[in-house]
Amino acid sequence: MKKKICFVTGTRAEYGLLFHLMKEIKNSDTFQLQLVVTGMHLSPEFGLTYKQIINDGFEIDQKIEMLLSADTSTAITKSMGIGFLGFAETFERLKPDLLIVLGDRYEILSAVASALIFNIPICHIHGGELTYGAYDDAIRHAITKMSNLHFTATDEYRNRVIQMGENPNFVFDVGGLGVDSILKLSILPKEVLEKDLDFTFGKKNLLITYHPETLSSESPSTLFKELLDALSCLEDTNFIFTLPNSDTGGREIISLIESFVSANKNAKSYTSLGQIRYFSCIRYVDAVIGNSSSGLLEVPSFKKGTINIGNRQSGRMKAASVIDTKANKQSILEGIKYLYSKEFQSILATVENPYGKGNTTENILMVLKNISWDSLKNKKFYDLKVTNL
Structure with a gap:
């Protein structure tokens, strides 16, 4: 049986x-x-x-x-x-x-x-x-x-x-199931993904996936506004937002994302990309920004940078492709500047994911x-x- x-x-x-x-x-x-x-x-x-x-x-x-x-x-x-x-x-x-x-x-x-x-x-x-x-x-x-x-x-x-x-x-x-999934899935061609998302990749592109720090003394909206303020300073950059999970304070972040997207034509948000579209987005963006576990567990396999904000993921093993920043505008902007530096881009070429090879x-x-x-x-x-x- x-x-x-x-x-x-x-x-x-x-x-x-x-x-x-x-x-x-x-x-x-x-x-x-x-x-x-x-x-x-x-x-x-x-x-x-x-x-x-x-x-x-x-x-x-x-x-x-x-x-x-x-x-x-x-x-x-x-x-x-x-x-x-x-x-x-x-x-x-x-x-x-x-x-x-x-x-x-x-x-x-x-x-x-x-x-x-x-x-x-x-x-x-x-x-x-x-x-x-x-x-x-x-x-x-x-x-x-x-x-x-x-x-x-x-x-x-x-x-x-x-x-x-x-x-x-x-x-x-x-090993990590995320790495396993990356190796088993077929990434969508860029033109197919753009049509599916009704989104056009530009000169620079960032994928933002951010969840509440549920143990922080500050409200989720206060911390997230620091990220939005940093993104507002960037030029020639398009943004893809994935909405957060149903954690404490998640709806505060969703409201802020919706307001940011409505005010910025270079930004779009999605309730659920699904795994194939999410991994395809990682392939075509410059980096993932936020505090999702995916930035540490899966993004390194694409040899793309991760800007990991705040304390939500503190304690997890991290590849050399992960840039840690504080949850404030200045620190995030410094992280983004380093992301595009020749020094960091050369590091990405030899990055290995600590979560296995499939x-x-x-x-x-x-x-x-x-x-x-x-x-x-x-x-x-x-x-x-x-x-x-």
């Missing part, structure tokens, strides 16, 4: 990373794919991206509505509560043999905590990473502690998961096919041997 593997996805970015693994599970003779869709996928405000999942040939086993029409701390906490109710009913019906989740979103925390109570083994992808500027950091580590099987993006992250008390026999360094999907499948599933349920804390100094 096929083992039932259930995936939960709540955002467009997360789905893009899981796409190829889900496809392999769907076509497997060993496993049966179950798919639960929630969060932003079901929101008209964020593009109803569940439709893309269906268009990609996947059957959705359950939709869980949990996203409220607000992004305050109260609303997000209530959303998690609604998620618990939905996942309780879903796991009771689907009875999966394994739950696979990725990352650090609050939607995923609701899913994992529910699966824990149902005694469903949990597989966590991209654990062991650090992002000091967002509460996602704590969520990620909480998911790690509730999980039974771990696939990390680097050996350093694997060691960190083991440091948290996870058995090394169930922690595997497989084959991540294949590595995960090999483990899933060979591991003892019964052993996943007997989780114990793994104590490191500490030498007294």
Whole structure:
């Protein structure tokens, strides 16, 4: 009998990373794919991206509505509560043999905590990473502690998961799924992308993807205005904005983006580019600016620069193509100036992505096919041997 593997996805970015693994599970003779869709996928405000999942040939086993029409701390906490109710009913019906989740979103925390109570083994992808500027950091580590099987993006992250008390026999360094996706996807020709986006690339082009710093003492709008003020100083530059996730304060940023785009003909915004269009944009722009994990995990594979603003991604491993700046206008402008310098452009030619060189999907499948599933349920804390100094 096929083992039932259930995936939960709540955002467009997360789905893009899981796409190829889900496809392999769907076509497997060993496993049966179950798919639960929630969060932003079901929101008209964020593009109803569940439709893309269906268009990609996947059957959705359950939709869980949990996203409220607000992004305050109260609303997000209530959303998690609604998620618990939905996942309780879903796991009771689907009875999966394994739950696979990725990352650090609050939607995923609701899913994992529910699966824990149902005694469903949990597989966590991209654990062991650090992002000091967002509460996602704590969520990620909480998911790690509730999980039974771990696939990390680097050996350093694997060691960190083991440091948290996870058995090394169930922690595997497989590389980043983003790098894997880049190698498996066909980039759109520039003219096709321009027509699809109704956007014309100019002399200089920047892709902006920015999310709230949820642990900052300053409001998301205050920090983001510094970036917009910096962009307003640039000449002969076109801007592509992707809208932020449904984090606390995300709607403040969306409103500012909409105002900026309406006032600047050289700027356009998109609710959801999808993975192929997003990666194609990276190929044709000069750099990615903002604080998205993509700027660190995937952009280096294109040998393009990333201007990483503020503290949201503090703690993550970074390639030499990443330029860190403070969240103020002057620092961002200095970063952009360095981006276009001959010195930095020469660095890009030899950049290597610390998150691997692909084959991540294949590595995960090999483990899933060979591991003892019964052993996943007997989780114990793994104590490191500490030498007294």
